[in-house]
Amino acid sequence: MKPTDRFEASLTEEGRYRLLVESVTDYAIYMLDETGHVTSWNAGAQRFKGYAAYEILGQHFSRFYTPEDRETGLPSRALDTAAKVGRFENEGWRLRKDGTRFWAHVIIDRIVDTEGRLVGFAKVTRDLTERREAQVALERTKEALIQAQKMEAIGQLTGGIAHDFNNLLAAVLGSLHLLRKRIPDDPRAQALIDNAVQGAERGAALTKRMLAFARRQELVPQPLDIPALVKGMSDLLQRSIGPRISIETRFPIALDRAMADGHQLELALLNLVVNARDAMPDGGTVVIGAQEADVDANHPANLEPGSYICLSVADTGSGMDAETLARASEPFFTTKGVGKGTGLGLSMVHGLAEQSGGRLVLKSRPGEGTTAELWLPVADRLAEVLPETPASAVAQGDLPAQARTILVVDDDSLVLANTAMMLEDLGHRVLEANSGKRALATLRAGEPVDLVITDHAMPQMTGSQLAAEIHAEWPDMPILLATGYADLPPDGDGKLAKLTKPFTQADLEGAVAREFKNRAS
Template identity: 60%
Template structure:
């Protein structure tokens, strides 16, 4: 019977040995109480590299690194197994070829029935791949943590599922002003404004992120010191492998400066668009006014000649006078259009603003009526402005009348002036220099933003059909701009309006040359006058006026024709030429004539102010529309 048991035990031992030896993913072997290896399986051979014949009888400490052997780790592992019944741990081990692998080790003591230590069973598993993956992940996490921490332009931090902060990077500290210990554990709603908190914006952001997978917004946020900044915010949910919401990743960027710069850029673009629009309309208005002046020159010239040649029939005289008054209204309209287009003739001089306002106070009071109170406030150190007196008076009257119309139940108008130095062009639309600011302030109905934006556009009016040309403020705008200043209009609905005329301080270089006063005199007949104009109607009208004065007229419809005629007619005493002509303008024609006959007098006729250079700036100017008297005076000036 004992023999059978012995045979059965041997069979079981053989089977167990076959089982152990078949395991290739684990190194399973036995060591005696002193640590000498007594068995070796296929798994140990596979990843430690030793054949059974090479390793049996060797001490198991050879698998440890030299450092671990010097530290006594092999013996400590055996002592722990013996004293505690088991040793388990992880560490680097050494293969036969000297390479290292990361192992998970379990050592169990083997005791006989009486408790005597027979040796140890040792199981080792190669976890190098897992260890390297862990190290790579650890390194990646560390690099990511360093990356996030080093970002200073973005506030990057995590929230738990309830919205409380769990970490805090340097960017968050820089932008929001809190140190990590001050803010970790706090609810992220502390960064919202009180109004947003009351409106439930923090919770809405988290709910939106969880529901839609992302929340993005731009809004005002609070720093630790209470100041606000404009933020671009992104919130992303973080989900666990089981689908549970773990928290949120939140990125905030301070875009205050970017937004302000964008706003400034948009304002600049809008100002540029407005300037381009006004320039285009100004060119159109100037061109219309020029053509209209030509027509008025013809109409007034012919009316003047007819008036001289008809009898004293009261009915005919009345018709002619009525037609003349209508034409003069047209002259007034073209002057306004030219003022807006910055093409009117200006006579700049040093203007004392208090004296100018004092001079028109009576007219102002009678125009404003008893329900409007007029006050003046002038700085004691006020300097004279470089302006055209007549045009400035018209501008003030225009602004005061507009102010009166904005106060149907009466009110107060304050006219004031001060001198200011503009040194920083970035803070003003004016070039650097000294300026006189003349202001007209009322406490009337004011204008809303849309009306204010269009107030200086030509032909824009709020006075109703037939109650205004819509050129008043545009005329003021153009006039002040032509002086080199700015017209600034400020208004608020229900509060009132402030109109500011910024004009350069008068300096010797900013003033017009004194005009030459020529006394009225009878026309001197007998001149041979070359008249040049591309408009045949103006050409005919001017010729008739000159012939009526007793002059002989030679006409030309272009600069080229005029030069041809001038070369063939040495008896020409005077040239009157239009400025705006195609191919060769009046200034170019004058230059060519001077090259042929320097001493011949030349008069430039123009429908609006034009930039001239060289000697032509000294030539007499005849503004359209003109009368026969104007011709007499300008010819006398030219022939002097």
């Protein structure tokens, strides 16, 4: 072959290679001279970097790097590395012509002539933005799953602690009330008992918060008129925050009822208002409002589609930074000083919202205050408002004149003895059993029993399982289930009357009276 033919063949091969490179659109492939200036530009580079060839040829490739990477000298280090070892490879943010950023995978290869002298570089860039976003989304999902698992574990632990604590408080409160009746009328002694009762009641309030966080407290949801509920507790709210903070209410003229437990919602609202007070040590304003909203599947609070009432509490306080805001609803996390907060206030509100089928949403920025939104489902418009019947509303005169025989079942000896003493003080005859098995043995022995009061969380046989066994043999036996848990098994008897722990003698008296009254009617 003649030299001219070989030259023409070489040009044809080079032309084909150039055509291939310039036709690639998924990769930016271009050449740099030994100083880093662009000498060629393909269609892929133009597609995701935004520059036409005439705009970029002769320009230094460092213009594709972010200002922070240019300040650290990354472009020059990349060329130095490629020149010394033959290749440089990394991933990082790069700039498009319009200033937006994309995540790039970059390879820079050294090009040398036949004598081994550096003549330039070949640079290949891939746009991996979509892949990186998918990876980031996956990592966030994993983190959310881990956090959910951690919160579930803490919830299980918290619920168990609260159950045991409830048993202790039940024994303490019951004994204190009985002691108050028996000691002489000594003002000092009565004051000491009153202090002890108040301490135990504060402990009971704490366990309710713990159970709310663990979503195990007993809820009685009913349609609630939110403006009326807030108005009814306005004096309590104002006393709780003091004279330096004013409360404003903003409600629409017409607002549907929300479905929630009224007593627990009042506690949640009080918690939110007290938190707002603590964020405004120099005074300010708390705005309580509500509005109805229809939620679709794209709502940022991740609510089920439907109609909701958004009850909000906004303050003009110091606000929270992003890190604090992210942790605000975690159990036992508090920004208050040592001894000034349990860290369960927002956790309790969060638990109530979740258990009610809604969400707690917090919005805050430093210096701009905080808004807590409690999203609750709208009640069925046809639902009837059920009046509350607190235990204290049952008068002692409602009790039957004759003494009853009551079987008390509890695996905790303190609670068992305490409950028995309170019932005996009310004039009843009491039989005791420390397990479901012994309770059944007592009944099968022929002992006449008018009522069974049983704990739920017992080993080997739970209270609901015991109730099922009793009703299988004695269908008409009245049973009271004493528990601090709301998550009773789905196969349990949902019609069982419940007595929430810890209970006082008045609570016990009212529950027994209602059970006999319901049986009589």
